[in-house]
Amino acid sequence: MGDRKPQRDAQRTRAAILDAARDAFSSRGYAAAGLREITAAAGVNPALVSRYFGSKEKLFEAALAELLDGAVLTRGPRETFGEAVVALLTDHTAARRNPLPMMLFAGADPGARAIVQRLLEELTLAPLADWLGPVEGRSRAARFAALASGLTVYRAIYPLTELASPLDPAARAWFAATFQSLVD
Amino acid sequence: MGDRKPQRDAQRTRAAILDAARDAFSSRGYAAAGLREITAAAGVNPALVSRYFGSKEKLFEAALAELLDGAVLTRGPRETFGEAVVALLTDHTAARRNPLPMMLFAGADPGARAIVQRLLEELTLAPLADWLGPVEGRSRAARFAALASGLTVYRAIYPLTELASPLDPAARAWFAATFQSLVD
DNA sequence: AGTTTATGTAAACCATCGTTTACTTAATTG
DNA sequence: CAATTAAGTAAACGATGGTTTACATAAACT
Numbered sequence: 001m002g003d004r005k006p007q008r009d010a011q012r013t014r015a016a017i018l019d020a021a022r023d024a025f026s027s028r029g030y031a032a033a034g035l036r037e038i039t040a041a042a043g044v045n046p047a048l049v050s051r052y053f054g055s056k057e058k059l060f061e062a063a064l065a066e067l068l069d070g071a072v073l074t075r076g077p078r079e080t081f082g083e084a085v086v087a088l089l090t091d092h093t094a095a096r097r098n099p100l101p102m103m104l105f106a107g108a109d110p111g112a113r114a115i116v117q118r119l120l121e122e123l124t125l126a127p128l129a130d131w132l133g134p135v136e137g138r139s140r141a142a143r144f145a146a147l148a149s150g151l152t153v154y155r156a157i158y159p160l161t162e163l164a165s166p167l168d169p170a171a172r173a174w175f176a177a178t179f180q181s182l183v184d
Numbered sequence: 185m186g187d188r189k190p191q192r193d194a195q196r197t198r199a200a201i202l203d204a205a206r207d208a209f210s211s212r213g214y215a216a217a218g219l220r221e222i223t224a225a226a227g228v229n230p231a232l233v234s235r236y237f238g239s240k241e242k243l244f245e246a247a248l249a250e251l252l253d254g255a256v257l258t259r260g261p262r263e264t265f266g267e268a269v270v271a272l273l274t275d276h277t278a279a280r281r282n283p284l285p286m287m288l289f290a291g292a293d294p295g296a297r298a299i300v301q302r303l304l305e306e307l308t309l310a311p312l313a314d315w316l317g318p319v320e321g322r323s324r325a326a327r328f329a330a331l332a333s334g335l336t337v338y339r340a341i342y343p344l345t346e347l348a349s350p351l352d353p354a355a356r357a358w359f360a361a362t363f364q365s366l367v368d
Numbered sequence: 369a370g371t372t373t374a375t376g377t378a379a380a381c382c383a384t385c386g387t388t389t390a391c392t393t394a395a396t397t398g
Numbered sequence: 399c400a401a402t403t404a405a406g407t408a409a410a411c412g413a414t415g416g417t418t419t420a421c422a423t424a425a426a427c428t
Contacts, residue, residue, distance in 0.1 A: 150334025
């Protein structure tokens with residue numbers, strides 16, 4: 001038969017902690033998500049966070065970097081940028097891959113905030129500004145971040161029925177057009 | 185001479201705690217702002233929070249209600265709504281009167297979040313939806329909240345130079361036009 | 369097989385925080 | 399002025415959380 005998987009596997013354990021951390025940080029926030037809760041969800045001992053990541057902050061950084069790396073905004077055609085972004089932010093099958101709840105929830109903690117600022121700049125704003133072009137690229141990337149964050153706030157943190165799933169059609173069209181206005 | 189102010193004054197003490205709480209909640213967030221820190225800034229003993237407000241949550245509610253009550257959006261003419269909102273959100277002299285940092289920072293705590301949702305609905309969204317009119321009034325009020333929150337996030341929590349004070353002129357024009365698109 | 373290393377656990381440590389209790393002191397009242 | 403009430407303080411309580419330490423056991427190596 002197939003090879004029996006060993007009872008102990010550092011890589012698998014590390015990934016399980018990372019997954020549980022992403023879920024907890026996204027739904028309860030950095031400060032409110034306890035390491036005992038995260039490691040219980042992963043089925044391991046809290047002490048392993050120190051071994052594999054060094055600290056709660058480092059765990060947060062690893063989980064966020066993984067999410068931000070996968071969220072590529074600059075792949076599609078420019079003509080449908082607005083609609084593509086709205087789909088990315090409101091498609092419920094991609095909800096676990098949306099890094100914004102985790103980022104917005106972490107703002108209250110100084111250490112986590114510094115990590116978010118650095119990773120956001122390196123992994124999202126800088127590439128996006130490049131893609132948007134030399135004319136106001138930075139400024140338009142900043143507006144993009146603001147609009148995307150605002151939409152996420154009232155979907156994931158303070159849910160408003162008009163912005164929940166499925167997104168109100170008028171609101172959806174408005175957001176798509178407004179995102180699109182950043183590239184035209 | 186004028187009457188000597190007494191050394192003990194319940195009203196003054198209560199107001200001092202409320203002011204310190206608003207500042208701390210707005211700059212450090214609900215969970216991170218400790219009662220010892222708040223009462224120290226007000227020059228009083230932590231036990232007075234229990235006496236005057238009952239609990240940390242009630243203190244938060246009182247401080248937020250005071251801020252939301254003062255932020256009236258529906259006073260000016262409709263033609264200049266967009267520019268007026270941008271001025272309200274970016275004028276640094278009104279920074280202490282902007283309730284959004286306090287609200288956005290509180291999202292991680294379940295108790296504080298429930299308070300924000302209720303007060304936001306009663307004191308801001310419902311009146312604004314009325315003012316925006318029966319056609320998509322609720323939906324447009326929700327979009328307003330999203331856009332205003334997004335702008336505040338990258339001014340007060342994750343400051344981006346393009347959205348800091350003074351607001352980049354192109355960004356300012358874009359935000360004003362986008363806010364205005366919610367009333368036209 | 370026996371030894372060593374890697375992986376995981378249990379329990380305690382130490383700090384912080386919201387809250388309560390017991391006590392002090394200023395202001396008010398009769 | 400004496401007595402009562404209002405206002406404020408100091409210190410401890412109970413709970414929680416991140417981290418560390420000491421120990422157990424599975425896997426890998428010679």
